[in-house]
Amino acid sequence: MYLPPQFTAKDPAIALELMRAHPFASLISTDDEGLPFVTHVPLHVMEAADGLLLLGHCARPNPHSRYLRDRPRAVVTFLGPHAYMTPRVYPDLTRVPTWSYLTVHATVEAVLREDFDDKDRLLKHLIHDHDPAYAEQWRGLAEDYQHKMMQGITAFELRVTQLQCKVKINQHRPEAHAGMLAAYEAGNPDERALAGWMRRLGLVGHAA
Template identity: 30%
Template sequence: MFVPNGYQFESEAEKIAFMQRYSFATIITNNDQQIPLATQLPFVIDQHSGKLILSAHFSIANEQAKYIEQHTSLIIFTEPHAYISPTHYTKHESVPTWDYIAVHAYGKASLITDEALKLKALEQMINFYEKGYLAQWNSLTDTFKSRMIKGIVAFELEVTDLQGQKKLSQNKSQAERESIIAHLEKSNNTVEHDLAGYIQKTLNDKAK
């Protein structure tokens, strides 16, 4: 990832917190012909034994699942983002841009083939995304659960390289950024509200 000066994350912990907040990501893996395959998946992001582990699952029919153990995958986490109009800038000679935050995680995956471990991985995902559903899940028959598990390819990926960028108009003046924040906060798009909060944080951190 190309990261210009001033757009870096402050720490690995900040990158991980971002991934956990925006955990629906795109996983990209080359096949044996070096053609990239991509799938959008919800991930569970966990840390244990000093390792950063991403877990998810493909549909068993997804061709990409065949290659994730053989080749390094790239997982892209990329929310929030928004178009930024040059009307917020004081200089007439200005152009539009796009503000965004992105984290790129690299690593090779390991398939989870044991049925009990696949069940555990599914329950971890339920616990992360909708803990209230666990009671209903637990009431389902083992036959139904087994059928669901047979239809997926579950995996864990140990992150070996983690890169990130926060492009939040850091090269603009405080007044210009405040104008951008005010505009984004008026949007009907909640993602743009989130972006406004991140831009505001850059101003707050600068004031410290």
């Protein structure tokens, strides 16, 4: 992605936090014609000894199953809070609108997991992330039903080989920060989240 130095996150922990807080990612591969093919999936982020792993699955009929097998290299994107920024936040009038956002792009190498136990471990991570109360119900399902469900998915591990994190909240325009903060703190959930990131990154005031 286009990543000017002023918007490059300096702290790698920011990328990890964004991926975990916004796990519904876009998995992007190339199809047989060389065009991008996108599947939207929740991913579990796992810190391994040799780097980051992203665990997920898609429906077996999804062409992405074959694309990942034939061309394991792919890109995953995570979109954090984002919102319009009005030029009215500046003290002068000769300004234009823009968009504030935080995002992570990961280049990955995919490995497909076909074994039942591997799929079961992967699903349990996702259940723990999103619905831990369901774990006992999943364990209580009949074994033949579990196996049938597992046959309907393609499970994959995505090893992160490159990670980019972009934090674009007008860091290089300090004259706008006070107005941005006031506007975002009075706004919708995404806007309030951006206000929180402004404080956290020391753009205005002090972190709460």
